[in-house]
Every structure is written in C-alpha cells, then in structure tokens.
Amino acid sequence: MESGAAAAQDIVRILYAHTGKAHIVGITGSPGSGKSSLVNELAKAFRVDGRRVGIVAVDPSSPFTGGAILGDRVRMRDLSGDEGIFVRSMASRGSLGGLARSTMAVVKVLDAAGYDVILVETVGAGQAEVDIATSAHTTIVLEAPGMGDDVQSIKAGILEIADILVVNKADQPGANRTVKSLEMMLHLAMPPAIDDPAHRDAGHRDWVARGETAGRSDGWGVSVLQTVATTGTGVIELAAAVDRHREYLLATGGWTARERARSRSEIERLLRERFIDEMNARVPAEERAALISAVVERRMDPYAAADRLYSGLNFL
Amino acid sequence: MESGAAAAQDIVRILYAHTGKAHIVGITGSPGSGKSSLVNELAKAFRVDGRRVGIVAVDPSSPFTGGAILGDRVRMRDLSGDEGIFVRSMASRGSLGGLARSTMAVVKVLDAAGYDVILVETVGAGQAEVDIATSAHTTIVLEAPGMGDDVQSIKAGILEIADILVVNKADQPGANRTVKSLEMMLHLAMPPAIDDPAHRDAGHRDWVARGETAGRSDGWGVSVLQTVATTGTGVIELAAAVDRHREYLLATGGWTARERARSRSEIERLLRERFIDEMNARVPAEERAALISAVVERRMDPYAAADRLYSGLNFL
Numbered sequence: 001m002e003s004g005a006a007a008a009q010d011i012v013r014i015l016y017a018h019t020g021k022a023h024i025v026g027i028t029g030s031p032g033s034g035k036s037s038l039v040n041e042l043a044k045a046f047r048v049d050g051r052r053v054g055i056v057a058v059d060p061s062s063p064f065t066g067g068a069i070l071g072d073r074v075r076m077r078d079l080s081g082d083e084g085i086f087v088r089s090m091a092s093r094g095s096l097g098g099l100a101r102s103t104m105a106v107v108k109v110l111d112a113a114g115y116d117v118i119l120v121e122t123v124g125a126g127q128a129e130v131d132i133a134t135s136a137h138t139t140i141v142l143e144a145p146g147m148g149d150d151v152q153s154i155k156a157g158i159l160e161i162a163d164i165l166v167v168n169k170a171d172q173p174g175a176n177r178t179v180k181s182l183e184m185m186l187h188l189a190m191p192p193a194i195d196d197p198a199h200r201d202a203g204h205r206d207w208v209a210r211g212e213t214a215g216r217s218d219g220w221g222v223s224v225l226q227t228v229a230t231t232g233t234g235v236i237e238l239a240a241a242v243d244r245h246r247e248y249l250l251a252t253g254g255w256t257a258r259e260r261a262r263s264r265s266e267i268e269r270l271l272r273e274r275f276i277d278e279m280n281a282r283v284p285a286e287e288r289a290a291l292i293s294a295v296v297e298r299r300m301d302p303y304a305a306a307d308r309l310y311s312g313l314n315f316l
Numbered sequence: 317m318e319s320g321a322a323a324a325q326d327i328v329r330i331l332y333a334h335t336g337k338a339h340i341v342g343i344t345g346s347p348g349s350g351k352s353s354l355v356n357e358l359a360k361a362f363r364v365d366g367r368r369v370g371i372v373a374v375d376p377s378s379p380f381t382g383g384a385i386l387g388d389r390v391r392m393r394d395l396s397g398d399e400g401i402f403v404r405s406m407a408s409r410g411s412l413g414g415l416a417r418s419t420m421a422v423v424k425v426l427d428a429a430g431y432d433v434i435l436v437e438t439v440g441a442g443q444a445e446v447d448i449a450t451s452a453h454t455t456i457v458l459e460a461p462g463m464g465d466d467v468q469s470i471k472a473g474i475l476e477i478a479d480i481l482v483v484n485k486a487d488q489p490g491a492n493r494t495v496k497s498l499e500m501m502l503h504l505a506m507p508p509a510i511d512d513p514a515h516r517d518a519g520h521r522d523w524v525a526r527g528e529t530a531g532r533s534d535g536w537g538v539s540v541l542q543t544v545a546t547t548g549t550g551v552i553e554l555a556a557a558v559d560r561h562r563e564y565l566l567a568t569g570g571w572t573a574r575e576r577a578r579s580r581s582e583i584e585r586l587l588r589e590r591f592i593d594e595m596n597a598r599v600p601a602e603e604r605a606a607l608i609s610a611v612v613e614r615r616m617d618p619y620a621a622a623d624r625l626y627s628g629l630n631f632l
Binding site: 009012013016017018019020256259260263264266267270271272274275279291292293295296298301302303304305306309310 | 336626
C-alpha cells in the first residue's frame with residue numbers, strides 16, 4: 001500500500017466495502033511534545049475494554065535515518081507485544097502529498113482488518129497534517145509547556161483542525177500558562193467554518209457544493225486537557241474525550257459529514273491523476289516542454305500556455 | 317491580486333512579459349526565530365548599493381488578529397520610510413494553497429514593478445512553504461539556538477528547500493551547538509534531489525519529464541551562517557551569500573531550472589482549475605453528490621466513482 005503501486009488500487013477496490021467502521025483519530029504535535037509516548041498510552045487506554053488499536057506514525061522528517069523501522073521496534077517494545085495493537089511507522093520519501101496518500105491507504109487496510117480505533121500520528125501542522133486531519137473523525141492537537149504561549153506561535157490551521165487540545169508534560173513548569181493561552185485562544189478565535197464562503201479564497205475552484213467540505217465548527221466545544229504521558233496521568237480522561245467526540249459526531253450527523261469530506265477529496269485526487277494521464281497521452285512531451293520554455297522566456301504567459309494545452313485535450 | 321479575482325488574471329497576463337528580472341529569495345523559519353527582524357536587516361543590506369527591495373511576509377497563523385495590517389505598520393516604521401523598500405504582509409484566509417497562490421501573484425507584480433530583490437518570508441516548513449520555496453531562486457532557512465538540535469526536530473523538507481541555513485540570535489547560549497547540529501545534519505544527509513526517481517512516490521502523476529522538477533542538490537554547498545538581527549551582526553555576510561547563490565545559479569543553469577520548475581507548477585495549477593470548471597459544467601451537481609453518497613455508504617469504491625465522473629466528461 002505504501003509503495004503506491006498499481007496493486008494498491010486493486011486492494012482498495014476490494015477492501016473498500018469492508019471499511020467505514022473504525023474510529024480514525026489524528027494526533028498532531030511538534031517534535032518534543034511527547035507525541036509518541038502519549039499515543040502509546042492512549043492505545044493502552046483503548047485496550048482496556050478490548051478494542052483493537054492501529055497506530056500509523058507518519059514522520060516526514062526522517063527520509064534518511066531509517067527512523068521508521070527503528071521507531072517501530074522501540075514502540076513495539078513499549079507496547080510489550082500486545083497483539084491487539086498494530087504499529088506502522090511511515091517516513092517520507094520526499095513528497096508530503098504522497099505520504100498523506102499512502103497514510104490514508106494504510107488506514108483503510110487497518111479499518112477493513114477490523115481495528116476499532118486507528119491513531120494516526122503526524123508531526124507539525126503543515127498541509128500534509130491538514131490533509132490527514134481532514135480524513136480523521138477526531139483530531140487531537142498536542143502542545144508542550146512553553147510552546148504556543150503567544151499568539152505569534154499559534155500554528156497554521158491549528159484552530160481549524162483541533163477537536164481536542166492537549167497540553168502534555170503537564171507536570172513541567174509553565175504548563176498552566178500554556179493551558180491558559182490555549183483557552184484564551186479558543187475563546188478569542190471562534191474559528192470560521194471551513195465552508196464559510198468568506199473563509200475560502202475566491203480563486204479556489206471546487207467541484208461540489210459548499211456543504212461537502214466539512215468544517216470543524218460544528219457545535220462541539222473544543223476543550224484543553226492536560227496529560228503526563230510518562231506517568232499516564234490524564235490519559236484515561238483523554239480516551240474518554242475521544243469517545244465522547246465520536247458519540248457527538250454520530251448523534252449530530254458530523255460523522256457522515258466528515259466521511260463525505262473525505263470521500264470527496266479522495267475522488268478529487270483520483271480525477272486529477274486521470275486528467276494528467278490523459279494529457280500525457282494526448283500532448284507530446286516535446287510540446288509540453290516547449291510551452292514551459294515559452295513561459296520561462298516570457299514569450300507566453302502561463303494562462304496562454306494552459307489555454308494551449310487544454311485545447312489539445314479535445315473535449316467534445 | 318490577493319483576492320484571486322478574475323481581474324488578477326488579466327493583470328498577470330499583461331505584466332508577465334515584464335517579470336523574470338527580480339531575484340526571489342524565500343526566508344522560512346519557525347515563530348521565535350527572529351525572522352522578521354532578520355528580513356528587515358537583510359533588506360537594508362541590499363539597499364546599500366541602491367537595489368530596490370520588496371518584502372512579502374506570509375503569515376498563515378493569524379486569520380483573526382488582523383496581524384497583516386499591524387505587521388506592515390510595525391515594519392514600515394522599522395524600515396524608516398525608505399521608498400526603495402516595499403512591504404506587504406499577507407495573512408491566511410483559510411486555505412494555505414490559496415495563500416501560496418496569491419503570494420506568487422504579488423511577487424509577480426513587484427517583479428514587474430522593477431524590484432531587484434524580493435524577500436518572501438514564511439512561517440514554518442509546511443507544504444505551503446515548500447510551494448513558496450519552489451518558486452524562489454534562493455531559500456534561506458532560519459533556526460534559533462536550541463531549535464533543531466536533535467534529529468527528531470528536523471523539520472519536514474528542510475533539507476530539500478534550504479540553499480542557506482542561518483542560526484539567528486547567535487549571541488544566545490546554545491548557538492554553537494545548533495550550528496554544529498545543522499552542520500552534522502548537512503554532512504549526514506546528502507539529500508536526494510527532488511527529481512531523483514527513488515525520491516518520488518510511485519503513485520504521483522506528472523505531466524512533464526523528470527528533469528522539469530528542479531532539485532536543490534545542484535552542486536551548491538549549503539552552508540550554516542550565524543546572525544544577530546538585533547545588532548546586524550552577520551547580515552552583510554548573509555546578503556553576500558545570497559548574491560553568491562544568485563551568481564552560482566546563473567553560471568550553472570540553475571536559475572533557468574528553477575524558472576522552469578516554477579512555470580511548470582503554475583501551468584499545472586491552471587490546468588487543474590480548468591478541468592474542475594469543465595467537470596462542473598458537464599456533470600450535474602446532484603450526480604456529483606449522489607456519487608459521494610455511494611462512496612460514503614460503501615456501495616461504490618472511490619475508483620469506481622472517479623471512473624463514472626471521468627467518463628461523463630466526454631473526451632474525444
């Protein structure tokens with residue numbers, strides 16, 4: 001699934017009907033926030049009532065350390081060989097978009113395999129994280145004391161993606177200040193929904209109605225929890241909040257809204273890929289290269305080049 | 317240009333022939349790295365020999381503070397009304413992709429208006445930053461002491477995008493350690509080129525030959541510089557390194573390679589937008605919504621839904 005090979009597509013076609021049962025939980029946080037330890041503890045908390053837990057750890061930061069394999073070993077030891085927990089670490093091979101794609105494929109396999117909760121762990125809050133969050137039912141954003149204490153350091157998109165905010169390492173100095181800052185931020189922000197027209201850039205083209213893009217501001221009250229992953233403090237409460245969010249989504253239609261948003265973005269990606277295949281089949285490589293040259297040399301503007309390529313596609 | 321209105325397109329069509337002269341320099345770094353101060357000092361350094369400098373500060377983190385306008389005022393005061401410097405701060409209106417797009421449009425206007433150096437300042441190292449870096453000739457990645465000291469905290473993509481690494485606040489404790497860590501990272505990493513086949517995900521479709529995607533590993537030796545923006549220490553040296561990188565690119569063909577990569581990604585975006593317009597015109601909204609429902613309810617897999625939509629486009 002991770003290689004993106006053609007066989008992966010066949011597998012998804014077959015497995016797809018068996019997906020849709022797992023609760024997909026995204027956990028994002030900066031390096032140093034104690035994310036991995038917290039994810040491990042959270043997995044153990046879900047194991048208490050016998051649920052099977054999948055962990056997909058996405059680490060785009062280490063293309064060269066072989067960190068993925070090492071990470072799996074360290075974590076498996078920590079989780080002491082519990083067969084109800086499956087861990088897979090994924091490192092970037094360059095393209096963050098590709099990583100988001102293969103992460104979602106792996107999540108589907110775990111879902112079809114009957115894992116009840118799938119924890120998808122990502123670093124930072126870049127576009128790849130936003131994409132992964134779009135595909136999760138519940139998104140947890142992790143901070144450590146001293147991080148995110150001033151407005152300036154609020155990460156891009158954090159308010160749009162967080163369903164639950166957690167200050168980990170809550171036994172360290174400054175934890176209260178971080179909690180207060182985050183609470184103030186939540187209070188001040190009242191983030192606009194993603195499907196609020198004013199919140200979208202006018203240049204953005206979309207192929208479905210506004211309502212298909214699920215926003216996060218669906219009435220759920222985002223709260224700030226405190227945990228100490230190393231001692232397990234607060235982890236039961238966090239697991240309970242995750243379960244509450246699931247119940248909330250199911251009761252309010254939010255679950256389906258997020259499933260729609262995910263399906264929509266997946267179909268959109270597939271269409272984009274076909275379109276590019278079509279163009280490659282119809283417009284010779286030399287012609288494409290010549291158009292790029294014309295744009296680089298300012299003999300043609302990019303719009304004119306796009307016009308030319310598009311007209312070569314011969315739509316009926 | 318920022319609104320993404322249709323008029324923006326007409327403006328780019330007209331201006332485009334006058335662009336291509338400016339040296340576009342991306343500066344990225346986490347909040348707290350002293351980025352804005354360093355960018356201001358760097359602008360002053362370029363002013364010494366009379367060059368005109370544009371600053372485009374991209375801040376996706378403050379959709380709600382009105383930070384853009386406030387930021388412009390604070391910075392303009394710092395730059396003491398020098399008419400050879402133009403500053404424009406841009407805040408996110410939700411979509412990071414949209415922000416990257418309008419940033420590039422504003423850069424074109426400044427380029428056409430005759431600014432010699434355009435400094436594009438971005439936060440973090442998410443996908444939007446990677447996109448912006450792709451469109452810069454030279455990318456500076458900023459760190460502060462204590463940041464990035466262990467392998468784990470190396471940011472996604474940092475090695476792919478950096479042409480020059482800078483440790484700002486170099487008078488603070490820990491600066492030497494940060495410099496050493498970054499140098500070790502550079503030494504260890506030998507980052508693969510973006511156009512290295514092994515480095516691309518197999519599932520990624522592309523419409524031009526491999527060579528069109530300019531990598532960063534084009535023979536330039538990335539170095540680690542130290543600055544103290546508040547006193548101006550090291551800023552002259554940084555400006556000199558930026559100029560050296562420009563000369564290097566011009567001498568080795570790297571300049572054109574980056575222009576090609578930028579033109580390519582711009583044409584690709586325009587084509588994507590047309591394709592979506594085409595689909596919206598040809599496939600009724602109800603049909604699109606019904607397909608999403610079928611996928612959500614697992615009656616159809618996403619590939620089958622994409623097949624159906626695509627066949628509705630009636631290619632010749």
